[in-house]
Amino acid sequence: MIYQEEDYLQLSGLQHFAFCRRQWALIHLENQWKDNLRTVEGNLFHHRAHDSKQRERRGNILILRELPICSASLGISGKCDVVEFHAAPTGIALSGEEGRWRPFPIEYKKGAPKAHQADELQLCAQALCLEEMLCCPIAEGALFYGETRRRCAVSFTEDLRQTVRTMLDEMHQLHSRGHTPRVKPTTSCNACSLKGICLPVLMRKQTVKAYLHQAMEDRP
Template sequence: MIYREEDFLQLSGLQHFAFCRRQWALIHIEQQWRENLRTVEGDLLHRRAHDEQARERRGDILILRGLSVASAALGISGKCDVVEFRADPGGISLRGEEGLWVPFPVEYKRGSPKPHRADELQLCAQAMCLEEMLCCTVSEGAIFYSETRRRTSVSFSRELREQVKAMLEEMHQLYRRGYTPKVRRSRSCNACSLKELCLPALMKENDVNAYLRQAMEVEP
């Protein structure tokens, strides 16, 4: 399937969706957002990474920041924090640059590596966009975590790519329906910036309508 540009979803939403489908819908469908310390720190980190005026050359590595990417096959668009183009005889040519180059996307995240794969999925989607735009193969990238000050290497396996495709297909379906999934309460809810909007404690009731009716009853 090829998506029209007006139907593209935000690439960054894949990370939200992988973390919590309800959080993604609240942000991307209902347009709700609240800041907390984690989101502010993450925003500052990405602002530094997205300095589009910065174009560095370090030996055989060309570094571009805030590179816009998109994929009609996936129906997404967004920006890469950093893409390192590494000199490689098996790479592609770049306008204004001599030689051949292989893209290596790098995503900047606050904190440390997480137990889920949300960050890896977002990075893999960036790589798939680069492949479509540049007609090349991007086999690996890295995530830089601010807490550990280290990179975590990510291999874009077939399994990871299929998971990206499946999640994006589900995201498009939910977006077209304008549907916000019900909450699935977990430990992650406490760290979510939207917990006061999501109300996970309230939504755990088996029958929310009955709960609301009971809460609104006026005692005689």
């Protein structure tokens, strides 16, 4: 399937979706947002990561920052934090540069590696966009975590790629329906900036419809 540009979803939303489908819907369907300490620190970390020239050369590595990307087959668009192009005989040609180059996407994250795959899925989606735009295979990239100050290599396996495609299909279906999924409370809810909007404790006990019905009955 080929999506029209007006139907593209935000690539960054894939991380929200992988973490919590309801969080994604509140942000991307209902335009709900509220910062907390984690989100503010994350924004500042990304700002510092991008606070330099958009194109930089370090020996045999060309570094591009905030590179716009999109995929018509996946129906997403966004930006890569950093894409390193490594000089390689089997790479691709780049406008204004001699030789051939192999792309290597890097996503910056403020915290530490997580138990779930949300970060890896976001990075893999970036690689799929780059493959479609540059017409070349990309086998791996990296996640740089501010807390550990280290890169974690990510291999773009077929399983990871298929998970990205499956999740994006579900995102497009929910988006076309305008549907916000019900909450499935977990311990991760405590760290979510939308906890006060989502009300996971309330939803664990009863539906919003039931709560409103009860509230109306309790009115004097």
